[in-house]
Amino acid sequence: MTTIGKTIDGKAFAAVLRERVAEGVADFVASQSRKPGLAVVLVGEDAASGVYVRNKGKMTVAVGMESFEYKRPASIGQEDLLDLIEELNGDPRVDGILVQLPLPAHIDEAAVIAAIDPTKDVDGFHVVNSGRLATGQKALVPCTPLGCIMLLKDELGDLSGLEAVVVGRSNIVGKPMAQLLLAENCTVTLAHSRTRDLASVVHRADIVVAAVGRAEMVKGAWIKPGATVIDVGINRVTDTEDGKARIVGDVATAEAIAHVRAITPVPGGVGPMTIAVLLRNTLVAAHARAGLPEPVGL
Numbered sequence: 001m002t003t004i005g006k007t008i009d010g011k012a013f014a015a016v017l018r019e020r021v022a023e024g025v026a027d028f029v030a031s032q033s034r035k036p037g038l039a040v041v042l043v044g045e046d047a048a049s050g051v052y053v054r055n056k057g058k059m060t061v062a063v064g065m066e067s068f069e070y071k072r073p074a075s076i077g078q079e080d081l082l083d084l085i086e087e088l089n090g091d092p093r094v095d096g097i098l099v100q101l102p103l104p105a106h107i108d109e110a111a112v113i114a115a116i117d118p119t120k121d122v123d124g125f126h127v128v129n130s131g132r133l134a135t136g137q138k139a140l141v142p143c144t145p146l147g148c149i150m151l152l153k154d155e156l157g158d159l160s161g162l163e164a165v166v167v168g169r170s171n172i173v174g175k176p177m178a179q180l181l182l183a184e185n186c187t188v189t190l191a192h193s194r195t196r197d198l199a200s201v202v203h204r205a206d207i208v209v210a211a212v213g214r215a216e217m218v219k220g221a222w223i224k225p226g227a228t229v230i231d232v233g234i235n236r237v238t239d240t241e242d243g244k245a246r247i248v249g250d251v252a253t254a255e256a257i258a259h260v261r262a263i264t265p266v267p268g269g270v271g272p273m274t275i276a277v278l279l280r281n282t283l284v285a286a287h288a289r290a291g292l293p294e295p296v297g298l
Helices: 010-032 047-062 078-090 109-115 127-135 144-156 174-183 198-203 271-289
Strands: 037-043 066-072 096-099 165-168 187-192 205-208 228-231 235-238 245-248
Touching: 010 047, 010 096, 010 144, 037 047, 037 078, 037 271, 047 066, 066 078, 078 096, 078 109, 096 271, 109 228, 127 174, 144 174, 144 205, 144 228, 144 271, 165 174, 165 198, 174 187, 187 198, 187 205
Parallel strands: 037 066, 037 096, 165 187, 165 205, 205 228
Antiparallel strands: 235 245
C-alpha cells in the first residue's frame, strides 16, 4: 500500500526561525549595547552569487543585525583577499564572516576558509569546526545540513534509531549531514554516485537526504513507502518541448510523492532554510564571543 505524502514547507519554517533569531538579537542588543555583525565577501561578478548576497544582506538587517558587504573584483590577488579576512577577524563589530563560494580559479578556496577565525566561521567550513562536529563537540555547523536536521526533527520528532541514507559526500552538505544524523542516533549510510546498487541502498532508508547535484537522480521507486525525503539539490534543466528552464531537485518528486511520508519541494524546501540558519549561526557566534550561553530555542 502506497501513501500519498505531503510537502514540507521550508519557507514557512525559515520565517519562524528568522522571527526567533530577531527576538534573540533584540535580547543581545539590550545586554551588550551593540548589534551582532555579519560580514559577507563577494569576489567577482557572478549574477547568482550577487543576488544571493543581496538577499543575505536584506535578511541580516531585517532581524536587527549589522550587515557588512565587501565586494572585490575577480582579479583580486589571493594575498589581498587573505589580508581582508585578517582585518575582519580582528574587527570587533564582526561576529560572522562568510566568503561567498565559488571563488575565481586562481584563488585557493581551502586557504581562504582556513584563514577565517573559527569562532567567526558561520558557514561552518573551517577544519576546526568540521573536527568538532565529527567528534561530537559544540561547533558552528554548515547552514544547509543544520537546516535539514531542523526540518526533519520538526516533521518526525525523535530521530533515534531511524535508518538514514545521505546521497552525496561533499564537505558542504553530505559529510556534515551524516555527522548530524549520527548525533541524533540514526543509523547512517553515506552513499554517492558510485555506490553499487544505489537504488536498494536508498530503499531501506527511513530518511533520505539527496545532495548529489544531479537532476532527479533519485527515482520514486527507490523510496521506501513512508520514508521522509530531504531534497537538497538545485538543478536547472531545460524542457525539450518549450525550451524553458526550470529548477528541479535531486529527487524525481512527481514519482516520489506517491511513496513518501513527507518531502521537501524544490524550490521552497531546503533553500529558504540556508539563510535563516546563517543568521542563527551569526547570533550563536555573537553569544560565544561575548561570553554568553548559547541562545535558547535555536
